[in-house]
Amino acid sequence: MGQVISVVSGKGGTGKTSFCAGVAVALCALGEKVLLIDADSGLRSLDIVLGMSDRVLFSYADVISGRCSLKEAAVKHQVVKNLRVLTAPVTLEAYESCDRTKIPELLALAREHFTYVLVDCPAGFGSDVMDFALASDRAVVVSTPDHTSLRGAQRIGNSLVKEGLENVRIAVNRVRAGMINTGDSVGIDAAMDAAGLALLGVIPEDKDVIACGNLGRVLVLFSRGYARVAYANIARRLRGERVRLLEGVKLSRK
Ligand SMILES: Nc1ncnc2c1ncn2[C@@H]1O[C@H](COP(=O)(O)OP(=O)(O)OP(=O)(O)O)[C@@H](O)[C@H]1O
Numbered sequence: 001m002g003q004v005i006s007v008v009s010g011k012g013g014t015g016k017t018s019f020c021a022g023v024a025v026a027l028c029a030l031g032e033k034v035l036l037i038d039a040d041s042g043l044r045s046l047d048i049v050l051g052m053s054d055r056v057l058f059s060y061a062d063v064i065s066g067r068c069s070l071k072e073a074a075v076k077h078q079v080v081k082n083l084r085v086l087t088a089p090v091t092l093e094a095y096e097s098c099d100r101t102k103i104p105e106l107l108a109l110a111r112e113h114f115t116y117v118l119v120d121c122p123a124g125f126g127s128d129v130m131d132f133a134l135a136s137d138r139a140v141v142v143s144t145p146d147h148t149s150l151r152g153a154q155r156i157g158n159s160l161v162k163e164g165l166e167n168v169r170i171a172v173n174r175v176r177a178g179m180i181n182t183g184d185s186v187g188i189d190a191a192m193d194a195a196g197l198a199l200l201g202v203i204p205e206d207k208d209v210i211a212c213g214n215l216g217r218v219l220v221l222f223s224r225g226y227a228r229v230a231y232a233n234i235a236r237r238l239r240g241e242r243v244r245l246l247e248g249v250k251l252s253r254k
Pocket residue numbers: 009011012013014015016017018019040045121122123173174175203204205206207209210211213227
């Protein structure tokens with residue numbers, strides 16, 4: 001039986017989609033069978049980041065409404081064995097015509113076929129986020145180490161816990177040692193305190209994340225940077241392994 005993990009944030013642009021792509025590929029490298037669901041209707045971006053935009057035909061709304069099977073809609077990644085992507089509906093009509101009470105059923109089906117299901121949610125507290133997150137087994141809140149982003153992380157984290165989701169942790173993204181040292185950025189401990197969430201991992205600022213996302217390239221295959229290692233560490237922790245916080249990772253000094 002697979003595990004469903006929703007990836008959420010309070011503020012937008014914190015690195016959820018990059019996190020989903022990086023961690024999913026790392027899980028596949030560890031032998032897991034992974035489904036990535038893009039829950040960001042209208043603004044979907046996982047297919048671009050993974051270089052699959054010309055291959056995506058059906059969305060999760062098509063599966064829910066019975067127009068196609070999960071297997072037909074979940075597109076196989078061209079390079080990464082064991083990775084499939086199920087995209088979000090693009091048009092407002094497709095989004096609105098989808099019976100969202102069936103999202104738990106969709107996730108139950110996904111759990112039967114995959115060992116990990118990562119849901120790339122839109123930012124904020126909308127019903128599209130809550131429908132997926134509250135039907136998940138756990139959630140990861142991605143935040144940058146900025147006060148505004150951390151406040152958003154605290155609010156979405158709290159809401160999910162209040163609604164009954166027990167396992168909610170934070171991943172602090174785009175961390176730079178140089179800025180922490182000069183006091184220009186919040187440190188890791190302070191970030192955890194501000195968000196009030198237990199830490200899942202830290203991802204350094206790494207220009208390869210931006211380049212690979214723009215080119216639709218798999219980070220693991222094209223980068224020797226530290227974000228790649230950080231995503232792999234997080235994948236191992238999700239599988240229950242004990243991995244030191246910055247094992248093999250150096251934070252950028254700039
Ligand atoms: N660790 C990182 N180092 C450098 N750049 C990063 C890192 N993580 C994400 N980025 C960049 O930040 C931008 C936003 O990332 P991403 O699209 O993953 O965020 P998001 O939370 O999914 O955004 P949205 O809320 O709009 O869905 C992208 O340009 C991405 O390449």
